[in-house]
Amino acid sequence: MALTLESGALFALLAGGTLLLTGLVAGGIAFLVFNLDRERRYVDESVLTPAAAADGGSVALPRLSAVSESVIHSGVVEAPPSLGMSHNKLGMWTFLSSEIMFFTALIGAYVAFRAIGDLVPEHLNVVLSGVGTFVLICSSFTVVLALDAVQENNQQNFVFYLLGSILLGAAFIGIQGYEWAELMSHGVTATSSLFGTAFFVMTGFHGLHVIIGLVWLTLTLLRAFRGDFTPKDNMGVETFGLYWHFVDVVWIVLFTIIYLIQ
């Protein structure tokens, strides 16, 4: 039976359902990965037994000396990544994997409605969105240059590129806001048509991700001022970079399917 789409309720239902599903999937993966990891603790109980201590630490010391310097902070010895990769990075990719499902489900629904002719784009400004795309690509470039700068211990350039990224991200949100206002002045709202619902849901979620990225970027900048990042310890910047580039990738798709293919 064909579904009715008058109020765009199906689109909202798909979005909510996908969000719930992706949350469950991400939670399940995280649970499995971190339980697996707990069983493979590098610094285990046996190393620190009284028997090992009586042995003059001959067992414990070689094991502990194998622990990388990079995982020793503030006198606390942490287990190195047993999966052979950074936990932060793995966690971010797990999150991004759920995000891919979320956004591609939204995009898939949009493409399906376009394919059957129920959804017709209205009053889109291709040139303005092209400028927005250029701005977002520039911000991806400055983020990757910021990572490059901190890895080369160039703190001045690092801060400069982070600042540039914040300004570019804010400019993108400004352009997006202007376009929303322009569309609303033409009577296109989230409830005016299926296109309106789809457009505002997709660009709204993307914009929300950009805003979250800007908050994160600002915190990264504050940490950069404190000198928290060094050539050996910059995983925080790399993890943020993954998130920001993903937001860029999502926009590349949205730009093509919403603005270019009309």
Place this chain on the structure above:
Amino acid sequence: MSDQATHQYSGHSKRPYTRIFVALVAVTFVEMLLTLQQFIPHEFLPIPLVILSFAKIALVAMYYMHLYGDNKLFTYMFLVPVPFVLLIMAALIIDLLV
């Protein structure tokens, strides 16, 4: 594979990033030109646009997100959700057409 894929360009690192940036901007410009100037018949326009869009995604993912040279697990995590989405799209289109 190394978790230090981002360090592979150390020393002369900005070169690939700048080249990728120029490529991304150039492809975006070509996309807009194709849409605004209508060199290609309207019904065939989605084909080059989708191809160019995938090219841009591949460049960002491989070089800016460092999938190129990093642990293959991350690439799988990037690609695995896609078939599920295609499944949703197919189910939705079938349901709407029946």
